[in-house]
Amino acid sequence: MNFKRNAAVFGAVAVGAMTLAACGSDNNSASSGTSVNSAASTATCEGKDSLSAAGSSAQKNAMDNFVATYISVCKDKGTDVKIAYNPTGSGDGRTQFIAKQVDFAGSDSAIKGDQAVAAKERCAGNDAWNLPLVFGPVAIAYNLDGVDTLTLNGEVIAKIFSGGITKWNDPAIAALNDGVALPDEAITPIVRSDSSGTTDNFQQYLTVASNGAWTKGAGSDFVGGVGEGAKGSAGVSQAVAGAPGSITYVEKSFADQNNLSVAQIDSGAGAVELTDESAAKAIEGATFKSEAVGDMTLNLDSIFGTKEAGAYPIVLATYEIVCSKGYDADTSAAVKSFLTSAANEGQDGLAEQGYVGLPGTVQDKLNASIAAIG
Structure with a gap:
């Protein structure tokens, strides 16, 4: 899955930029037009100055936005950071996370089953959490x-x-x-x-x-x-x-x-056009397999099966998979700081990339879960 692919992707760049391994290069940094009110950011920019991640290509452009924003926030706070995200696919991201080759993984589906068991071992006996950070609608397009x-x-x-x-x-x-x-x-x-x-x-x-x-x-x-x-x-x-x-x-x-023309979807309460607002309304009504702070695996039936008027139901979520505990202190601080920025000021501008920003209800729960990472 890929909400929006660019022909070019990231190559290695200098400190303060994002690295992506793929077929070509296109540098993206905070100087690419990102404007952030760093004083309002709750990201601490603490911990190690370099994080690595891999996985879902669906997150590629969202990650571009998150990283450029985070670089800007931390630069204003006097810290240089690097985030390397390799969009190798969800399965590979989960595999690399389990093997401790990356600090966190991006995935189109929650980690579960045998992989969740293996991830628990990777996290020093602690559960891995699925945190939905990126949402994007799917169109039924026709000619x-x-x-x-x-x-x-x-x-x-x-x-x-x-x-x-x-x-x-x-x-x-x-x-x-x-x-x-x-x-x-x-x-x-x-x-x-x-x-x-x-x-x-x-x-x-x-x-x-x-x-x-x-x-x-x-x-x-x-x-x-x-x-x-x-x-x-x-x-x-x-x-x-x-x-x-x-x-x-x-x-x-x-x-x-x-x-392309895009069909309206009638889930029983009238035809709904695909817009940022109608997709966000479906996300607002989402429920989770657990309402406790921590793992945020979605109950997808609550989105796909929505009957709410004005809600567009075909919305995909992609997760960041992290250790609930088990990181060393520097890694934990850096993961929490980056995800805090991504879940808040990093959401600005996602609509232009084909995504839907987090509704407040999801954002609040996500912030609490990020803060609870040990």
């Missing part, structure tokens, strides 16, 4: 000449992506779009050909929101059995842009970049 406004629901989307609905003027679509002239045209679903957190979360959404119409299950590989494959978020969005009658699931930023 249908003459149809600028389209409403779908979970059941219809599930049938489209499993072959149960094959024409745009199908009665089930028409029932959601009174007065819209739908063409007698074949629907071409475009799906991810590569393993993807976006696919996994999309299929989890269908499992929750389709009233039983989606029976295929979830997972990082598309299991609907229909459609044409394209690689990556860029691939599916470009494929839809060039194929009349097609539809896909893709991060909002890619739909915007390719000028």
Whole structure:
């Protein structure tokens, strides 16, 4: 999953910049336009001056923003810092975290099962916590000449992506779009050909929101059995842009970049357009598997299955995986300071990157959990 990919990514840079290992380089530092009220920041900039992390590519641009902001905050406090984030994918990030190769990991899904057990050993016998720091909406993007406004629901989307609905003027679509002239045209679903957190979360959404119409299950590989494959978020969005009658699931930023039409979603309380505000409303209603301070693994059904008016339900969360305790003192202080900055002033400007800033309810709980890291 990737909310927004740039053609260039980070290479090694000097002190006070962010390092990312990938195919190319593009320096990003606090001088890139980040303006921060450092005096208002509660980040201490204490602990070791260099942190390392790896994992979810979905977080790449958000991390750019977090790091540039943190550099600016700490520079104003008289401290030079370095943060290295390598967007190698969620699975690799979790593996590196368990192996003590990085200080924290970014992941599209919470660490669990055998990996959680191994992470507990890495954390000196203490639990690893999943802290949701980055949220981004997924668009149902389509290419249908003459149809600028389209409403779908979970059941219809599930049938489209499993072959149960094959024409745009199908009665089930028409029932959601009174007065819209739908063409007698074949629907071409475009799906991810590569393993993807976006696919996994999309299929989890269908499992929750389709009233039983989606029976295929979830997972990082598309299991609907229909459609044409394209690689990556860029691939599916470009494929839809060039194929009349097609539809896909893709991060909002890619739909915007390719000028794709985006369907409204009706979860039972009326059609909802995908906006920052409607996505944030779904996040505000999110619940967690535990309400205690600490681990913040989300109950995704509370987002995907929302019935709240004005809430857009297809919103993905990515986590930072950290040790609850077990770091040395310098690492603990640095991790807490960086995440404090990221959870607060680091959220500014995320909308321009295709993300949704943290609602206050989530932000408050996240700040308490970060403060509790030992």
